Amino acid sequence: MRRVVVTGIGTVNALAQDVPGTFAAFRQGRTGIGPLGLRDAERLTIRVGAEVRDWDEGRFTPSELSLYDRVTQYAVVAGGEAVAMAGLSGPLGPRAGVILGTAAGGIRTWEDSYRAVFQEGKSRVPPLVVPRLMHNAAASHLSIRHGAAGPVLSVSSACAGANHALGLAMQQIRAGAADVMLAGGAEAMLCFGGVKAWEGLRVLAPDMCRPFSLGRKGMVIGDGAGVLVLEAEEHARARGARVLAELAGFGMCADAGEIVAPDPEGAARAMRAALADAGLRPADVGYVNAHGTGTLLNDRSETLALRAVFGAEAPPVSSTKAMHGHAIGATGALEAIACILALTEGLLPPTLGFLEPDPDCALDVVTGKARPARVEAVLSNAFAFGGLNAVLALRRA
Amino acid sequence: MTERAEIEAAVIEILARQLLLPETEISPEARVEDLGLDSLGKVEAIFALEERFDISVPFNANEPDQPDFDFSSVPSIVAGVERLIAAT
Numbered sequence: 001m002r003r004v005v006v007t008g009i010g011t012v013n014a015l016a017q018d019v020p021g022t023f024a025a026f027r028q029g030r031t032g033i034g035p036l037g038l039r040d041a042e043r044l045t046i047r048v049g050a051e052v053r054d055w056d057e058g059r060f061t062p063s064e065l066s067l068y069d070r071v072t073q074y075a076v077v078a079g080g081e082a083v084a085m086a087g088l089s090g091p092l093g094p095r096a097g098v099i100l101g102t103a104a105g106g107i108r109t110w111e112d113s114y115r116a117v118f119q120e121g122k123s124r125v126p127p128l129v130v131p132r133l134m135h136n137a138a139a140s141h142l143s144i145r146h147g148a149a150g151p152v153l154s155v156s157s158a159c160a161g162a163n164h165a166l167g168l169a170m171q172q173i174r175a176g177a178a179d180v181m182l183a184g185g186a187e188a189m190l191c192f193g194g195v196k197a198w199e200g201l202r203v204l205a206p207d208m209c210r211p212f213s214l215g216r217k218g219m220v221i222g223d224g225a226g227v228l229v230l231e232a233e234e235h236a237r238a239r240g241a242r243v244l245a246e247l248a249g250f251g252m253c254a255d256a257g258e259i260v261a262p263d264p265e266g267a268a269r270a271m272r273a274a275l276a277d278a279g280l281r282p283a284d285v286g287y288v289n290a291h292g293t294g295t296l297l298n299d300r301s302e303t304l305a306l307r308a309v310f311g312a313e314a315p316p317v318s319s320t321k322a323m324h325g326h327a328i329g330a331t332g333a334l335e336a337i338a339c340i341l342a343l344t345e346g347l348l349p350p351t352l353g354f355l356e357p358d359p360d361c362a363l364d365v366v367t368g369k370a371r372p373a374r375v376e377a378v379l380s381n382a383f384a385f386g387g388l389n390a391v392l393a394l395r396r397a
Numbered sequence: 398m399t400e401r402a403e404i405e406a407a408v409i410e411i412l413a414r415q416l417l418l419p420e421t422e423i424s425p426e427a428r429v430e431d432l433g434l435d436s437l438g439k440v441e442a443i444f445a446l447e448e449r450f451d452i453s454v455p456f457n458a459n460e461p462d463q464p465d466f467d468f469s470s471v472p473s474i475v476a477g478v479e480r481l482i483a484a485t
Contacts, residue, residue, distance in 0.1 A: 045453070202440050202458040218459040260437065296459040 050325025091147025101161020222325020292319020
């Protein structure tokens with residue numbers, strides 16, 4: 001079976017609009033969560049989020065802007081950084097593809113259009129609304145910009161979108177359908193309607209995300225994109241590319257139970273499947289980037305799952321969502337990038353917002369600041385609404 | 398001012414709709430836990446109360462002791478709604 005390696009990463013998120021800035025924030029333990037600046041925020045009950053601030057749309061041409069919802073903008077900037085880091089250029093050709101996760105796609109375009117016709121009484125919307133809001137717009141524009149003419153699609157599995165995208169992209173390379181895949185996720189749900197929808201579920205924290213901590217009050221939504229360049233190992237070696245890590249395993253499964261409540265048994269099955277796919281034993285894993293949303297239910301359920309898989313010797317765990325927010329369909333890509341930091345620099349990014357240990361979350365939680373630790377392999381968890389579990393295993397290059 | 402009896406009737410009606418029960422099976426003293434309302438039913442019931450009385454219920458599913466709104470029984474919900482109506 002062909003081994004799959006990571007040769008480039010790129011991101012836009014609330015911490016920074018590139019990888020060096022994001023790594024710096026992970027090292028420093030800085031949060032991107034703050035007051036929402038979006039239009040009509042004063043009519044929201046929840047007014048915090050991890051927004052991408054000071055975004056410059058001037059980098060795009062007017063014709064690009066008419067086609068690029070914010071979710072596409074984030075994806076193409078993150079993808080451009082990843083491709084450049086990988087040292088790839090020119091049309092990538094039919095042996096290259098793109099798979100991106102997104103939950104809400106071009107939701108801002110939906111919102112702006114509805115606002116125009118329903119609220120402002122206009123009788124028409126801009127002509128390119130359909131290609132702008134379609135869920136595959138971000139994946140397609142990455143494909144167009146880099147000439148990736150192989151397997152290209154978007155996946156939509158709520159909070160597990162990017163993990164599913166990365167896992168499926170890895171499988172394309174393993175199966176011989178492609179040599180290079182750009183994979184990850186993009187999300188831009190921090191608009192009035194997006195937050196309003198989340199408010200109804202009563203699971204958002206009014207102040208801060210505090211994963212695995214006593215006193216946690218829920219999740220905080222984030223925006224952004226993360227793209228990884230995945231490559232067949234022999235393809236990367238042949239061109240002398242720098243290998244950042246190996247994407248070694250992927251496990252996915254469904255709870256087939258509740259629509260929003262997590263099931264520790266399903267989460268544990270996905271982790272075990274990822275380990276088996278990577279040929280890893282639990283004891284080989286030196287760090288888990290948890291799903292860790294900061295809700296009462298997730299963190300308790302994920303703890304049970306981790307204890308079931310790893311026993312009393314569970315490795316150090318952190319949730320970086322208290323820094324970049326829960327970026328829904330993009331979050332797995334941001335967290336895979338956090339895992340790359342752990343593997344390449346021997347530094348486990350911290351869980352911010354932590355107040356005090358919760359007896360229901362008896363884990364070695366990395367809190368406060370990044371912890372030095374040489375790790376050989378890591379897991380990155382994602383457990384989505386709909387009962388969909390997707391876990392990645394990465395190994396040191 | 399909305400009468401307490403009217404609020405109580407609405408609370409029972411809303412809970413009954415979520416539980417798929419006849420209203421007569423929900424006593425004015427009933428505890429929500431005993432009725433078997435799940436977490437999704439709870440947020441739908443709260444939404445229905447907000448729409449019915451034009452109030453905003455401060456409720457976060459992540460706070461088990463529900464410091465801002467006691468959703469544990471029909472009387473506690475009625476008292477909470479009364480307080481929110483009085484405050485508007």
